[in-house]
Amino acid sequence: MTCSASMPEARSKCSVVTEALTAHDPASLTILNRRCGKRLSGMALIGLLLGACGEPEQSHEESATASTAVIQGTPWYSVEQVAAGERLYSDNCAVCHGQRGEGAANWRERGPDGRYSPPPLNGTGHAWHHPLRALYTVIKTGSPGGQGNMPAWSGKLSDAEIVSTIAWFQSTWPKDIYQAWYQRDQKARSRAP
DSSP, X not given: OOTTOOHHHHHHHHHHHHHHHHHHOHHHHHHHHHHHTTOOOHHHHHHHHHHHTTOOOOOHHHHHXXXXXXXXXXXXXXXXXHHHHHHXXXXXXXXXXXXXXXXOTTTTSBOTTSOBOOOOOSSSSSGGGSOHHHHHHHXXXXXXXXXXXXXXXXXXXXXXXXXXXXHHHHHTSOHHHHHHHHHHHHXXXXXXX
16 A cells, blocks of 8 residues: 555554454453444554555555554553543542552552551552553452452443553653563463453
């Protein structure tokens, strides 16, 4: 596809990316579809269109691989999600996890009730060890197996609000921590049914 490609060809390339994302994690695409109406974020779309400039036509399979690589180096979230997430975090999460996601000082120790205190969400704790789906599930359903005191936010926050909250705290992570998380998330997605 060249830079002078028609809009139908650009839409076709976007469809390839949507199919590639669906293959990796249909649940995340469902969340994205609810928020964006099946449109990719502006940055991803611009990256795709710029990435297509001057490239020869590719097969469907080659396009899916190339398109996934364009998205790979950039954060999954949008600027709008981060802005919304900052407000949501401040209103709902900061009381336990700290204003900047620093967590409780004793987050690695069990309290008298046998549960852990709120961990940091700023990249200095263990949140970066968990794939996006696990982070989303803990926020939606609460701490697993009585490990902590995280309440379930289902019914209080919408799916999009949960995703925006994750976007905000991930936006505070140092680049190397985000990249390490990204690699773990991709491995988890490849193992998911």
